Amino acid sequence: MLCVLCAFAVPITAVSPVMKHQTAALSSNDVPNTGHDSLIQRISMGLTRLLNGHKTFDHGIYPIEHKELTAGKPIRRLPFADELIIPLQQHKGRASLPMVKVGQEVVRGEPIAVADQFVSVPMHAPATGIIRAISLTTTAEGPKAPAIILKVYHAASQQVLYGSEQDIEQMDAQAIIQAVQDAGLVGLGGGAFPSHVKLQPPPGCEIQTLLVNGCECEPYLTCDHRIMLEQTELLLRGIRIALRATGAQRAIIGVEDNKLDAVSHLRARIPAHLPITVEAVQTKYPQGAEKMLITALLGMEVPAGGLPAEIGVAVFNVGTLAQMGELVPQGRGLIERVVTVSGPAVKNPGNFLVPIGTPVRFLLDQVGLNGPLGQVILGGPMMGMAVASLDVPVTKSVSGVVALEPEDPTLARRQVYPCIKCGECLKACPVSLNPSMLGELAVAREYGVMAEQFNLDQCFECGCCAFVCPSNIPLTQYFRIAKSINRDAQRREAAKHH
Amino acid sequence: MFIAAALAGRCGAERRRRIDLSMATILTAVGFMAALGLLLALLLVIANKRLYVFEDPRIDQVEDLLPKANCGACGEAGCRPFAEKLVKGEIDPARCSVNSKSMNQVIADFLGVALSAHERWVARLACDGGGNVAYLRAHYSGLPSCRAAALVSGGGRGCTWGCLGFGDCEIVCDFGAIYMNRQGIPVVIEDKCTACGECVTVCPKDLFELHPVSHRLWVACKNLEFGDQAEHHCEVACTACGRCAQDSPEGLIQIKDNLAVIDYSNNALASKVAIERCPTGAIVWLEADGTVVKGRDARKVLRKGTKGALPAV
Numbered sequence: 001m002l003c004v005l006c007a008f009a010v011p012i013t014a015v016s017p018v019m020k021h022q023t024a025a026l027s028s029n030d031v032p033n034t035g036h037d038s039l040i041q042r043i044s045m046g047l048t049r050l051l052n053g054h055k056t057f058d059h060g061i062y063p064i065e066h067k068e069l070t071a072g073k074p075i076r077r078l079p080f081a082d083e084l085i086i087p088l089q090q091h092k093g094r095a096s097l098p099m100v101k102v103g104q105e106v107v108r109g110e111p112i113a114v115a116d117q118f119v120s121v122p123m124h125a126p127a128t129g130i131i132r133a134i135s136l137t138t139t140a141e142g143p144k145a146p147a148i149i150l151k152v153y154h155a156a157s158q159q160v161l162y163g164s165e166q167d168i169e170q171m172d173a174q175a176i177i178q179a180v181q182d183a184g185l186v187g188l189g190g191g192a193f194p195s196h197v198k199l200q201p202p203p204g205c206e207i208q209t210l211l212v213n214g215c216e217c218e219p220y221l222t223c224d225h226r227i228m229l230e231q232t233e234l235l236l237r238g239i240r241i242a243l244r245a246t247g248a249q250r251a252i253i254g255v256e257d258n259k260l261d262a263v264s265h266l267r268a269r270i271p272a273h274l275p276i277t278v279e280a281v282q283t284k285y286p287q288g289a290e291k292m293l294i295t296a297l298l299g300m301e302v303p304a305g306g307l308p309a310e311i312g313v314a315v316f317n318v319g320t321l322a323q324m325g326e327l328v329p330q331g332r333g334l335i336e337r338v339v340t341v342s343g344p345a346v347k348n349p350g351n352f353l354v355p356i357g358t359p360v361r362f363l364l365d366q367v368g369l370n371g372p373l374g375q376v377i378l379g380g381p382m383m384g385m386a387v388a389s390l391d392v393p394v395t396k397s398v399s400g401v402v403a404l405e406p407e408d409p410t411l412a413r414r415q416v417y418p419c420i421k422c423g424e425c426l427k428a429c430p431v432s433l434n435p436s437m438l439g440e441l442a443v444a445r446e447y448g449v450m451a452e453q454f455n456l457d458q459c460f461e462c463g464c465c466a467f468v469c470p471s472n473i474p475l476t477q478y479f480r481i482a483k484s485i486n487r488d489a490q491r492r493e494a495a496k497h498h
Numbered sequence: 499m500f501i502a503a504a505l506a507g508r509c510g511a512e513r514r515r516r517i518d519l520s521m522a523t524i525l526t527a528v529g530f531m532a533a534l535g536l537l538l539a540l541l542l543v544i545a546n547k548r549l550y551v552f553e554d555p556r557i558d559q560v561e562d563l564l565p566k567a568n569c570g571a572c573g574e575a576g577c578r579p580f581a582e583k584l585v586k587g588e589i590d591p592a593r594c595s596v597n598s599k600s601m602n603q604v605i606a607d608f609l610g611v612a613l614s615a616h617e618r619w620v621a622r623l624a625c626d627g628g629g630n631v632a633y634l635r636a637h638y639s640g641l642p643s644c645r646a647a648a649l650v651s652g653g654g655r656g657c658t659w660g661c662l663g664f665g666d667c668e669i670v671c672d673f674g675a676i677y678m679n680r681q682g683i684p685v686v687i688e689d690k691c692t693a694c695g696e697c698v699t700v701c702p703k704d705l706f707e708l709h710p711v712s713h714r715l716w717v718a719c720k721n722l723e724f725g726d727q728a729e730h731h732c733e734v735a736c737t738a739c740g741r742c743a744q745d746s747p748e749g750l751i752q753i754k755d756n757l758a759v760i761d762y763s764n765n766a767l768a769s770k771v772a773i774e775r776c777p778t779g780a781i782v783w784l785e786a787d788g789t790v791v792k793g794r795d796a797r798k799v800l801r802k803g804t805k806g807a808l809p810a811v
Contacts (some may be wrong), residue, residue, distance in 0.1 A: 389651075481643065
C-alpha cells in the first residue's frame, strides 16, 4: 500500500519557498568551502554587474541560477509516448472545439480542434495515431478538463504530412495574423496568450517596437538559450514575420548577460539591412517579465492595468518567434516545443523537443531519476506550478520540467514569524507594491481593500517578496488566495446582474 | 519720605492701568468666543431646521431588536438596512435567520405585521469524501488553507472536485456552526447555522449550498466522472449509475454530466426510496435531528479514522 502511494504521490508545495530551500540545500551539501566561495562569487558577480552597466529595471532579486546543468546541452528529440493528452484549454481565452471523433485516425500535424472565436487557437495532432477518447483528464491547473487523447501509432513514420507552403512576402498583415492563429501559436514563454491577438493591437494603438524576450530569468530553464543558439535562422524569420504583421519599425532582442554567447552569436548572424538589434540586460529576476523588459530596454512603463500595445510595444518570447518562423511559411501547426528537463532529481538533464501532450511521467522516465522524487514543477521554480499528478501533459505553455528531491522534513517545516517591517519585500517588488502591508491585510482577510487601495491586481506573482522575506511569510501565496477570492466575488457579482 | 510716597503712588496707578488693560483683553476674548459660539449655534439651528430629514424612530427600535451580527443572511447589507426595509414593510421579519423565532415574533408584533412561516435555511456540503474514503494523489505541504491548496494544482486530493479538508469554512463561520469531523470533513450544525453564506463564498471547490431545511434528500458529491473512474479516487462518489433516478418519481432526480441532480422544485416527491439502492451512499437522507441516513445497499465504510489520508488539521 505504501509503495503504491509513494509511486503516485508527488509532494506539492507553495511556489516560492522552493527556491529558498534550494539555497539552503545547496550550501549544506558541499559544506566547508561553499560559504567563502559563494561569497567571493557573489562579490565578483556584483562587480561584473556594476562594470558591465547593462540595462535593467529597479528592484528584483538574484536567485541561484542552476543553468549550468543544461545550458551546454543541445536540443534533442525524445521518442513518442504511447498516449498523448491534448487539453482543449492550453491557452488564455476560450477553449478550442474538438473537430475529430473518437476512433478517427489522424496524421501528424492535422488540425484536431478549431479555435472558438478570435481569442482562441486551434490544436494539431502531435503524432500520427488514433483518437482514443475525448474526456476529462487531469490538468496542471487542478480541475479536470476536457482533452483529446491520442493513441500513437509507433510504426508510423511520424512525418508531418499536413500543411501548405505560404509566401510571407506576398501576404498582408491580416493574412499573416490569420496564418499565425491557424498555426495554433501561443506565448511559449509560459504565458500561453494567443500570439495572433498580440500581433493585432487594439484600435487606436500602433506598434512601433517589437521586443523579443530572450531573458529566460527563471532558474534551471535553458530552452530559450538553446533556441537562440540553434534556431537562429528560424528566430530571425519569425521576427521578420512579426515585424511585417505589426508594422513595427524595429525589433530589439533582449538577452540576460549570463548568455553573452547568445548575444554575440545573434549579432554575428543578423543581416545588416534588418532593423534588428540585440541588447544584453542585467541578469536579474524577473527580467523576463514583459513589463520589466520594456522598462529595462526602452525606459518606458506600461500603464497600470494597461497593455504594452498602449505604449507601442509588443513583446514575444524567442521560442514563440522561432516557432512562428518555422510554422507559418509552411502552413503547419504547433505540435512540439522545446522543454528543459532539469533539477537535482533528474539523472540526465537536458533540453528536449517534446510533442505537445506528452505526459510528465513519460518525460521523467526518459531522462531518468536519481532517486525518490520531491516536487515536480512545470515551468521554472519561481513562477512555475508544482503538479499534483505526474499524468498531466506537457502543454504549449510548459517551458520546463524541474524535478526536485524530497525535502528534509526539518527544512520543509517553515516556521512563519511575524513581519518585522524590514522592508526587504518593498525593495524586491519589481512593480513597487507594498507586499508587507498587503500581507497584513491578507491575514485580516481584507481582500477588497488589498485590491482597491494597494493595487493587488498589479501583482503578477513573481514571488520576489516571499523569496526575500526573513520571516518566511508566504506572501505570494497570500496574494494568490486574495486574487482568487476577489475573482470569485466578481464572478458572483456578474452572475447576480445577469 | 515724600519721594517714596510719590513713587508708591505712581507705581499703584501703573498697576491699576495694567490690570484694566488685561481685563479688557479677557473680556474681548470671552465676548468674541461667545459671539462666535452663538453664530455657529445659529448656523446649526438653521441647518437643523432646513436640512431636517424625517427618520422613522421605529428603525432604531427595530434595529435594537435585531442581533446586530451584520451577517447578511437576510440578503441585505447588514442589520440597519434590514431594519429600514422592515419598517417600510418591504421584507418579512422571518428573513432574519440569526434571531430566534420568538424575537422575530416580537418584531412582527411591534410592527403589526404577520410573521410568515419562513423556512429556516442552512448550508449543506456536497462532499463526504473524508480521509477514510477519499484518496490522496500528492502531499501538499504549503500554507494550511483550502484556498491555498486549491491554487497549487487543485490540491493533493485525488478527486479534484472534493473537499480538501483544511477547514477554511470552519474559520470563516462566525456562528461556530461548522466543525471538522475526524475524517476532516466539515459538519454543519443546523441549529446554529444562519445561512449567512460565508462558507459558500470561501470554499474553493464550491461545495457549500444554501437550502431550506425541508430539502432532506441530498447528493453529497460533485464528481463529474463516470463509474469506476469516479470511484477510483473516492469510495463514496456518485458513479452516475442512475438507480436513484430510476427509483424515484419522475422529474425528481436527473443524471446530468455523470452526477445525480435533484430538482428541488419537486421536493414534495422526495422520499427515502431514492437512497436505498445507491451503491456508494453518495445520495443521502438528512434527518431533522442531524443524522445522515444512507441507503441499505450503500457499501459499508470499513476504514475508520484518519489514517494517512488527510492533511493534519
